[in-house]
Amino acid sequence: MPKVNHLYTGAAGQAAAMSEFLVRGYNVAVPEVDRGDDLFVVKDADGDFNRIQVKTANARLLKKIGYIATFSISISQLSEPTTPELFYVLVVRNGTAWSDFMVISQGDLLSEHLRYQVGTRSGDNVLLRLNFRPDSVRSGSRDFQIYRGNFSHWPALLH
Amino acid sequence: MATGNPIVILAGLQGAGTTYQLHPLSRHVLETAFPTAQTVPSIFVGYPSKEDFERLHGPLWKQIAAMLTGVPAEQLPGGLVIREPRNGREHQVI
Numbered sequence: 278m279p280k281v282n283h284l285y286t287g288a289a290g291q292a293a294a295m296s297e298f299l300v301r302g303y304n305v306a307v308p309e310v311d312r313g314d315d316l317f318v319v320k321d322a323d324g325d326f327n328r329i330q331v332k333t334a335n336a337r338l339l340k341k342i343g344y345i346a347t348f349s350i351s352i353s354q355l356s357e358p359t360t361p362e363l364f365y366v367l368v369v370r371n372g373t374a375w376s377d378f379m380v381i382s383q384g385d386l387l388s389e390h391l392r393y394q395v396g397t398r399s400g401d402n403v404l405l406r407l408n409f410r411p412d413s414v415r416s417g418s419r420d421f422q423i424y425r426g427n428f429s430h431w432p433a434l435l436h
Numbered sequence: 437m438a439t440g441n442p443i444v445i446l447a448g449l450q451g452a453g454t455t456y457q458l459h460p461l462s463r464h465v466l467e468t469a470f471p472t473a474q475t476v477p478s479i480f481v482g483y484p485s486k487e488d489f490e491r492l493h494g495p496l497w498k499q500i501a502a503m504l505t506g507v508p509a510e511q512l513p514g515g516l517v518i519r520e521p522r523n524g525r526e527h528q529v530i
Binding site for chain 2: 353360
């Protein structure tokens with residue numbers, strides 16, 4: 278797969294994340310001006326909505342098995358609680374396919390960073406490095422498997 | 437967060453109100469000290485505008501802390517601070 282400008286990769290990841298919500302029956306809105314929230318996911322029946330920040334990374338294959346993906350997350354955005362709560366969708370592109378969607382709330386990710394020292398500070402960002410294996414996702418010593426493909430906050434809707 | 441530090445509640449000021457959330461390290465302290473306490477993950481309290489934040493919410497901070505921690509504010513170890521992550525401002529409550 279030829280290397281693509283990161284803006285295109287990010288836009289592609291956002292579209293992939295949108296697709297995951299749409300296929301579950303949720304509507305998706307994209308702000309006209311980018312002020313930090315990539316998407317709004319809306320449950321049409323009652324108007325409930327969530328704020329979503331999508332981050333996309335290319336997988337870096339490991340020698341034996343698995344791959345690594347690194348995401349950069351704004352510490353100021355991560356630190357500030359909001360209503361509705363912000364969710365992060367971390368999308369991994371592995372070769373020619375979307376291999377993983379990690380879904381984690383702002384509260385949970387902040388807890389992982391502050392309480393368990395997950396991620397490393399780089400200026401105003403936290404660099405979150407995830408190690409993917411077939412049956413596990415880890416960041417350092419922390420197990421992130423529960424967030425893998427976890428769209429349980431958005432159960433499939435019947436229309 | 438070392439023992440003896442105040443309990444910190446994060447306050448995210450938005451246009452129509454503020455979202456309050458217990459700082460993860462404070463949550464860890466309280467889970468150890470009060471393992472059976474009933475808590476809520478966050479609370480949103482409205483206001484007419486951000487300029488009303490301290491005036492309207494200040495008198496409510498002890499109640500907000502009690503709901504977030506499951507513990508009366510006066511029993512919180514080390515005291516209580518409301519912190520605005522966006523600008524670092526802190527409000528000493530207890």
